[in-house]
Amino acid sequence: MHRLAVFFSLLLGGASALYSSSSEVVDLTPANFQRDVVNSDEVWVVEFYAPWCGHCQRLVPEYQKAAQALKGVVKVGGVNADDHKSLAQQFGINGFPTIKIFGLDKKKPQDYNGQRTAKAIVDFALNVAKEKVNAQLSGKKSGGGGGGSGSGSSGSGSSDVIELTDSNFEKLVLKSDDMWLVEFFAPWCGHCKNLAPQWEIAASDLKGKVKLGALDATVHSVMASRYGVQGYPTIKFFHKGDVEDYDGGRTASDIVAWATDKAAVNIPPPEVKQLISNAVLDETCKEHPICVVAILPHILDCQSKCRNNYIQMLTRLGDKYKQKMWGWGWAEAMAQSDLEQALDIGGFGYPALAALNAKKMQFALLKGSFSEDGINEFLRDISYGRGRTAPVRGAQLPKLVEMEAWDGKDGALPEEEDIDLSDVELDDFDTKTEL
Incomplete structure (x- = not known):
């Protein structure tokens, strides 16, 4: 009908x-x-x-x-x-x-x-x-313009995809410490055209973690031949001399997930930074999806060996969760009182720990044991989106007190100043008391 x-x-x-x-x-x-x-x-x-x-x-x-x-x-x-x-x-x-x-x-x-x-x-x-x-x-603007006969990712304009050639490949990719995903494409390839917008989105999402490049293999055939490119698109992973074929999906989320997993394997454990300024706090929290903030006991209550044990424990946990790309920081008890108040730390004693989402200005406070197992259980819940959260007081990161970083030494009580009374003249006085 x-x-x-x-x-x-x-x-x-x-x-x-x-x-x-x-x-x-x-x-x-x-x-x-x-x-x-x-x-x-x-x-x-x-x-x-x-x-x-x-x-x-x-x-x-x-x-x-x-x-x-x-x-x-x-x-x-x-x-x-x-x-x-x-x-x-x-x-x-x-x-x-x-x-x-x-x-x-x-x-x-x-x-x-x-x-x-x-x-x-x-x-x-x-x-x-x-x-x-x-x-x-994430700040990327929509692209208008002409028809759909263009080539694969070009890396031109405001794109986060880097245009690679035979002349710049060795310098940018092979001699770099950065991790790279490189697409070898042909302008006439339909699959390359389909991949192009996904490649652009993935490049923006992975910015600062893994670099994405594109090389027109029909023009720059030297590098394409060196790496045995026979079909398009061909994607390869490069890092410090290692070359690996990409075997993930062709959507932006597939590319990001594959590259993030690869980055997590190759990156060192995150540094557990002492929070001694707002610049360090911003770097630790604003540039990461979540930052883990520990408040460690005063150096007089927990000397260098004790403090280093805590920092090493946090480093091990950071290594375990490095795939999450979290930031890690610590401060000495009472040294950053505004930070403690913002995260509602203080009522449970020291050491203490909180996980903070600086974009949402929400935090979760460790209520269990400040031990490797206790923190791991807490962070596992955080990674799965479980656990109770609360808003950061003031709805913004607090102002930190600028201070010198810990010198790694034991703490010592300030020496009492000796008072020399040898030059002091005491007037004679009558010890008798008049009634």
């Missing part, structure tokens, strides 16, 4: 569109595509179809259902590739129906290769929208 309806609609209206003007599927043409899709801030799902295509006709009810479900969240459009061949050619359309998602980078739309059901299309579109929101939350 549906096929018959489509047939008559084509007879009456010509091979102009599969979707009526009352449909939530927007009719896209060369006249409105640049303005409405490419230059907009909205995420678009776009189907390139041919009215005579049986698969396109069968997709109509599911596609309209997806458009209705995504109304107000993601735009849904259709391009009659028969009528608008130039637009189809611009995006390399070779078969029908072809669905592309225009998300964060409109120059590099993603191909949709999932099931042709409303639910599958909606789920994919929402994932792209979520990735766009997360990228913008």
